[in-house]
Amino acid sequence: MNEYLLLKFAHILAFVYWLGGDLGTFLASQQVINRDNAPESRHVALKIMLACDMGPKLAMPLILPLGVHMAAIMGTLPLSGMALALIWGLCLYWFTVVLVLYLNEGKPFTAILSRLDFWFRIAFASGLAAWAIYTFITPDYGTQWAAIKLLVFVAMVGCGVLIRVNLAPFVPAFGDLMANGPTDANNSAMERSIGRCRPWVWCIWAGLFFNAAMGLHLFG
Structure with missing residues (x-):
């Protein structure tokens, strides 16, 4: 089996785990904010939600270098070996940080690492956008x-x-739910927080569908 087919296989798996994990996270989140569920049940739903969310969280930093590597082989993104290695290195760093944060939840150092990860994503996405725009023009x-x-x-x-x-706002509201029981205040805060996330989740799904269609050359 050649290199390109192995990359394509891994790329498809990353897509499956991203979209499937996102769907599981979305469905579990509805049970977390369901006022009819007991706090213990909502806590279990939260654990399921966080576990499902690891699919997309780990797939995101892998799907990019896999796709870029395939594009380099096809010649649609001419890259030197060093440039390709840099992309892989940055994405594997991203992947490792996500895994470390998940496996060390609640430890003091994760607060700092989480903030670094937040700004890393913004910087990385900005650099990637500049590269994409340059390639486009x-x-x-x-x-x-x-x-x-x-x-x-x-x-x-x-x-x-x-x-x-x-x-x-969801985190302190859920903590209050578990410590003091459900109230209109913590229920409303969680519902607002999850509700504000939904449009961005739908945009991610649309992006995945669009890029999958592009990859299959249904258009473009």
């Missing part, structure tokens, strides 16, 4: 097809950042 450098897929990925990373911002 410079035909000799790469194809507009590849540039569009990169820009869609940047938009999905941006949606993920906005989800994190909108989830911030």
Whole structure:
């Protein structure tokens, strides 16, 4: 089996775990904020939600280098070996940070690492957007097809950042629920927080569908 087919296989798996994990997270979140569920049941639903969320969280930093590597092989994104290695290195760093944060939840150092991860994603997405725009307007450098897929990925990373911002009020509200029981205040805070995340989740799904269609050359 050649290198390209192995990359394609891994790329498809990353897509499956991203979209499937996102769907599981979305459905579990509805049970977390369901006022009819007991706090213990909502706590179990939260654990399921966080476990499902690891699918997309780990798939996101892998799907990019896999796709870029395939594009380099096809010649749609001409890259040197060093440039390709840099992309893989940055994405594997991102992947490792996500895993470390999940496995060390609640430890003091994770607060700092989480903030660093937040700003890393913004910086990384900004650099990727600049590269994609340059590729789009410079035909000799790469194809507009590849540039569009990169820009869609940047938009999905941006949606993920906005989800994190909108989830911030959820954490103290859920903590209050578990400590003091359900109240209108903590229930409403969680519902608002999850509700504000939904449009960005739907945008991520649209981006995944669009890039999958582009990858299959249904258009573009």
